[in-house]
Amino acid sequence: MKKFTKNKFYLSCFSLAMAVGLGGCMSVQQKEMKQQLQKIKEQVNNIQQQVNQEQQELPYGGNKRTLGMFKVGYDQCYDRSIMPHTSVVDAHNHFQPFGGNAIPLVEMAEYLRKLGVLFVNVYGIGQTLPIDSGCEYYLDCKDTAVIPSIRNDFRNASNYLQYEPKGVHLTLSMSFPDLAVPEEIMPQINLLDREYPGQFTWMGEVNLVKQALFNNDVVATPIEIIDQWSDFMQRLREDEKTPRGNIPIAIHSDFGNNDEPEKYLPLMERVLELYPDNKIVWVHMGLSKELTNMDPKRHIEILTRLLDTYPHLMLDLSWRVLWDSYFYDEEIRRQYVAFINQYSTRFLPGTDFVALDKKDFDDYKDDVNVTGLINKYLDDKAFRNIALGKNYFDLLDLKDSNGFNYIAPKICE
Numbered sequence: 001m002k003k004f005t006k007n008k009f010y011l012s013c014f015s016l017a018m019a020v021g022l023g024g025c026m027s028v029q030q031k032e033m034k035q036q037l038q039k040i041k042e043q044v045n046n047i048q049q050q051v052n053q054e055q056q057e058l059p060y061g062g063n064k065r066t067l068g069m070f071k072v073g074y075d076q077c078y079d080r081s082i083m084p085h086t087s088v089v090d091a092h093n094h095f096q097p098f099g100g101n102a103i104p105l106v107e108m109a110e111y112l113r114k115l116g117v118l119f120v121n122v123y124g125i126g127q128t129l130p131i132d133s134g135c136e137y138y139l140d141c142k143d144t145a146v147i148p149s150i151r152n153d154f155r156n157a158s159n160y161l162q163y164e165p166k167g168v169h170l171t172l173s174m175s176f177p178d179l180a181v182p183e184e185i186m187p188q189i190n191l192l193d194r195e196y197p198g199q200f201t202w203m204g205e206v207n208l209v210k211q212a213l214f215n216n217d218v219v220a221t222p223i224e225i226i227d228q229w230s231d232f233m234q235r236l237r238e239d240e241k242t243p244r245g246n247i248p249i250a251i252h253s254d255f256g257n258n259d260e261p262e263k264y265l266p267l268m269e270r271v272l273e274l275y276p277d278n279k280i281v282w283v284h285m286g287l288s289k290e291l292t293n294m295d296p297k298r299h300i301e302i303l304t305r306l307l308d309t310y311p312h313l314m315l316d317l318s319w320r321v322l323w324d325s326y327f328y329d330e331e332i333r334r335q336y337v338a339f340i341n342q343y344s345t346r347f348l349p350g351t352d353f354v355a356l357d358k359k360d361f362d363d364y365k366d367d368v369n370v371t372g373l374i375n376k377y378l379d380d381k382a383f384r385n386i387a388l389g390k391n392y393f394d395l396l397d398l399k400d401s402n403g404f405n406y407i408a409p410k411i412c413e
């Protein structure tokens with residue numbers, strides 16, 4: 001909404017310039033600048049008070065991280081020896097389950113504040129189980145077809161607008177697209193735009209190939225269909241006209257499996273080759289439960305080549321499978337830590353939590369802890385970029401309610 005205000009200003013400035021010449025416009029700009037400076041001054045003067053207040057209002061037993069610590073004016077450094085190692089961002093959180101009921105948004109927001117996870121992407125689930133199937137998890141209902149659906153995006157948007165949780169920043173994501181049926185994507189983006197204008201500033205998680213769903217009537221997206229994505233990919237890219245900017249798209253695309261580790265790599269390579277200017281987030285670095293024995297050296301070599309070739313590509317470190325199957329091992333971890341430190345501006349943290357109402361706070365806490373373990377081994381720069389949110393803030397140009405960009409605090413020397 002903030003950019004709307006800005007646009008309005010430019011519009012009025014332009015109209016003024018037409019009426020009284022550029023000089024009139026300049027004075028309006030100067031006035032605006034003066035107001036901005038005043039706003040900054042006020043924020044700087046009040047920020048510590050705001051943080052103290054926020055900390056008092058935290059749920060019992062919560063850690064001490066609050067939104068105010070990520071705002072202009074907050075000048076205290078982040079002491080890694082006493083503050084949590086977990087990420088302040090969860091860029092990959094499914095607020096809606098495959099089937100069954102979701103944890104209510106107000107409850108989920110309480111979990112987030114308690115754990116100091118303050119910036120969160122609100123995913124639906126692209127692949128939903130039919131409501132008449134009684135199924136809650138696709139692996140429990142093999143042979144039941146899962147289908148992409150827009151209903152979870154509607155649920156998330158309507159919950160968000162109804163409850164608008166305080167103390168956390170939520171980013172709504174379009175999770176509906178079926179990448180194998182690209183002609184249906186634009187009409188549905190338009191529908192969400194009409195119903196919830198400017199609210200969805202992310203797309204994903206969308207499945208290019210997800211082998212875990214192969215028993216549920218899903219196949220890999222045929223490579224030739226990727227050529228037909230150009231209209232919606234352009235739409236995501238050129239969204240500057242609305243308050244959203246270049247919308248990132250988070251894609252699930254398995255590298256391969258234990259028998260053929262690079263089987264599906266050509267699919268993601270094709271996407272990158274055709275849409276190099278889109279902000280593409282490759283989730284789980286392409287790893288999965290089907291690929292637990294990838295040679296780290298080979299994996300890192302391929303990812304390095306792609307990151308070097310495609311400057312908009314980012315990798316998401318979500319899902320505990322990464323820790324359990326790779327980072328857990330000291331020798332493997334050493335290689336990934338070196339890689340992440342070197343390319344630290346290209347990673348986003350996340351849990352891949354699925355908010356089925358049978359889960360509770362401890363389940364989410366566990367996911368936050370395990371997916372955050374790798375942060376402990378990162379150097380300070382990478383920790384700030386990834387765990388303290390700098391990459392996420394930069395990617396989304398994320399602003400607070402005063403219109404100032406969120407800032408990751410400096411790490412204490």
Ligand SMILES: [Zn+2]
Pocket residue numbers: 092094205352
């Ligand atoms: Zn996911």
